[in-house]
Amino acid sequence: MQHVERCRVVLIDDNEDVADSLAELLRLKGHEVHVALEGLEGIRAVESLRPDVVLWDLGLPEIDGFMIARLLREYLGYGTTLVAVTGFASADYEREAIDAGFDYYLVKPIDLTVLEWILARAAGTRDANHVIP
Numbered sequence: 001m002q003h004v005e006r007c008r009v010v011l012i013d014d015n016e017d018v019a020d021s022l023a024e025l026l027r028l029k030g031h032e033v034h035v036a037l038e039g040l041e042g043i044r045a046v047e048s049l050r051p052d053v054v055l056w057d058l059g060l061p062e063i064d065g066f067m068i069a070r071l072l073r074e075y076l077g078y079g080t081t082l083v084a085v086t087g088f089a090s091a092d093y094e095r096e097a098i099d100a101g102f103d104y105y106l107v108k109p110i111d112l113t114v115l116e117w118i119l120a121r122a123a124g125t126r127d128a129n130h131v132i133p
Contacts, residue, residue: 005120005124006031006032006123007032007053008032008034008049008051008052009033009051009053009054010033010034010042010049010053011026011033011035011055012035012036012037012039012041012042012054012055012056012057013035013037013055013057013060013085014038014057014059014060015057016037018108020035022110026119034049038062039062039063042054043068043072046072046080047075050076050080052080052081052122052123053083053118054081054082054083055106056068056083056085057085057086058086059086059087065097066097067100069084069100069102070100070101072101073100073101081104081118081121081122082101082102083102083104083105083118084102084104084105085106085108086105086106086107086108087107087108088107089107093105103118104118
C-alpha cells in the first residue's frame with residue numbers, strides 16, 4: 001500500500017486477530033484507526049468519532065449489517081464512506097449491501113490495493129474519474 005492522506009477509520013469486526021492486523025497495517029500508513037469487536041460498540045464509535053471511513057463486517061452475529069448501513073447512512077448522510085466487508089462473494093449479497101447504503105463491498109481477504117484506493121477517495125486525494133483497481 002502506498003501512502004495516502006490520513007483518514008479516520010472505524011473498523012468493526014468480531015475476529016480480533018483480523019481486526020488488529022488490519023488496524024495495525026492502516027496505522028502504519030498514517031491512518032487513525034479505532035477497532036470495535038461488537039456491533040453496538042461500533043455504532044457508539046461511529047457516533048462519537050464521525051469517521052471518514054467505516055469498515056463493517058457484515059457477518060457480525062448480533063446485528064444486521066444491512067439495517068445498520070441504512071441507519072448510519074440516515075444519521076451520517078453521505079459524507080462518510082461505508083464499506084461492507086464479508087466472506088460471502090455473491091452478486092446478490094453485494095447488490096443488497098449497496099442498496100442498503102454501503103459505498104463499497106469487499107470480500108475477505110481484503111485486496112489492499114482496493115482498500116488503499118477507497119481510503120484515497122475518502123481523503124479526497126484521487127481523481128473522481130479514477131477507476132477502482
